[in-house]
Amino acid sequence: MEFDASLKGVVGKIQLTAKTINWHPNEGSAVVIDLVGVAGMKATPPTAAKARIQLQTADTKYVFDFKSRPELDSARDNLQKAIKTARDSSEAASATPETTGTAGTTPNLEPAPPTAPTAPPKPRAVKRKRIDLNPKVLLANLELQRDILKKNRELMLVFQEVVVKGSLTNDQFWEMRMELLQTAALENGQARGSYNVLSTIKPTTTSDNKINLSLTREKIHDLFDQYPIVRKAYNENVPPLSEGAFWQRFFQSRLFLQLRGERVSNNHPYDSLIDKYLDILEEQRIKRQQAASIKIDHQVPLFFDVAANSENNPETTGNAPDLTMKPQYSDMEASRLIKSMNVLSKRLLLNKRGPTSTADSDIPDLTSELRLADLQDDNKQGASVDLHITVPNQVDREIMISEQEFEAQTQALLANLVAQPIDLREVGDSTDELIAAQQQIQDLVAQQSLRNEKCDTIELSEEAYLCHAATLEFLRHFWRAHARKELVEPYVESLRKSLDRIDAVVNNSGPHIQNETKVALAPLVKSVHRALAVSGTGP
Amino acid sequence: MDGVDDTSAVLQAAGLHQPPVEEAPSLLCVIIDTHAEGWHKLEGWSFKETMASVMVLLNAHMALSNANDVAVLGFNGMGPRMVYPQKEDAPLSDVKLEGTMYRQFHKMDKTVLAALATQLQETTVNKHCSISAPLTLALCYTQRIMRQRPGTRGRILLVSVTGDVPSKYISTMNSIFAAQKAHIPIDVCKLGGEKTNLQQAADFTGGAYIDIAHPRGLVQYFMSTFLIDPATRQMLNQATQPEVDFRAVCFLTKEVVEIGHVCSVCLCIMKDEPDGSCPICHTVFESTQLPSFT
């Protein structure tokens, strides 16, 4: 059933199905409203100038405009009927929420529910949730912060050290890590994709050698959604078959195994009723394949449509197809399975696609797509960023001595150089100095070898790493406050305590790494002393 | 010692002697700081004694392989100057032999000394020259030689007695990064003056930095550290100062800063928080973003 109706000024059609109201605009993506989810419906009175129907769901209000009064009336009546039917069957379904189909030698089935399975109240409309990245909101979101800490053990340890045991407040800690909060918020805000319902239906064997399959209304709904072929089989066979009998046969069929992605052995019994749909499936696949070569089912701007260029087909450029797709390595059965899995994955993905990813259906202007707009700008502005370096050489440190001194020193240098010819045999005549020089070189080499070899391989205690991280945290806060000319006193105390902690860590570390720990933490101690000196409080 | 006399050249011409792979030509480019003021401040050690040690280094480098080459640059208030090789080279036969010294070494030593003396004679500008100037010249020269003779490995040794000019910080860093890209190590032999970005020069390029504690033993530093070819150094622990001062210089005040602000567009470094817009590129910052700069 279809009615012409526009939503928010966009012209489109309302389509009524057993479970949903689908509104298809002439351009753009469809809006799907679950019939059961409709809380109220209002129509403008016949006297009003506009013919409008307002649908209220739990969270949204939809206002449809109709061209004429008779159209509105017919749509209203049909909508009312559909909503009522949907509600009734939903109540019936929720009264018997679970059907247990037991497959095996002794069929033992619960009576089939009287009505056809319908959807549980589940919002289907594709909606985009706005993710709030405002620092204030994120700082208040303790749950999000807990989540991050739970996933990141190192961060958790630092958190415990500086917030739980230390003096930093929760906000101070997270302010420094706003990017972590924002990333996590974005991650959590992303929509989850659908799941493959067949993979969640797992037969269990009971003690008396019966096979149990648990099947809920919701799973049946998803099954029909994801595998239209099952819906087709159900619709065509359930009367005369009882629902229980249908599911029992379905779960034993080759069709089920194939859809589930399992290998179907040749001696698996063939159910002529259910398994004929395998052939229909194959026909559909071939038809789809043929159609795909003509029709593009979704528009992707040509500029980044990988499938639109010849390189997308690796076989033409000499790359062999993947091993699993080679007929001689995997039997046809398996590659058919893989293909059907691919089709399913693609369908799951497309169902989840947000409204904006669909490009408009206009024939794209290919040339303009390929044009790089920002390079076209004739206006020079934006083509390059000019640096207006206006800083004068304010500091004149280039001349440091008087003109007379300069003159005298230059002359002295020249005189020294040319006074007598250089005798290279006199170079390095002082053995003591040579030895002293060599000593310095050897010290440097020794330090360098320590740096190159030891620091990378020696594993310090966890306390040392933790103490290092916590102290750095305080240092970061200290220097930030210092740079912003804020109070640094709150951090001075923590830094002072850090020095004691570092001492403790060094003393507590095992004798074999004590010296290494001390060396490793020495720069940290130096940094703390530096901060304390800047704060004017001394160590 | 085939490389010292002409033996290997003769053998090579006859096709009898192929130089081994590790004997790839190596160019040593020595930059001499000739700021009179810097040398004046050194006590108990002179420019001339330094030059004597430098000459030993140059001769030793030449003696290692006859494919090796050297270049010497001097720089002071007059700017950088190519000291060796000279554009117009006197023929070898003009060099008068003194004692038993190898003629080529003798000629090189004489040329270097004479050119340095000329540079000092002509020095009239009482100013500090940034090391960026001689570094750039040395890089250009090295690059030219490397192109003329593919396979040549270049390196630079800087003998420094003065600090760098803070206002030329950016140019200096740029030339250091250029050297890093071209895989030309910069060794720094520091006899006096401030240190800041010379440590970075050595650290970034994989060269050695040494604060000379015993100038009278200078030749020892040259022989046991700076003479080593970069290819060989990869197998050794280098004698270089372990601590590197990574501080940058504020573009506005030219002060060395530990914690500063960086413009996200032009990457200029500022000591103080900018006032709404970048003083160098004039990018306007959003006020909400400014506090998170540190």
Ligand SMILES: [Zn+2]
């Ligand atoms: Zn800027």
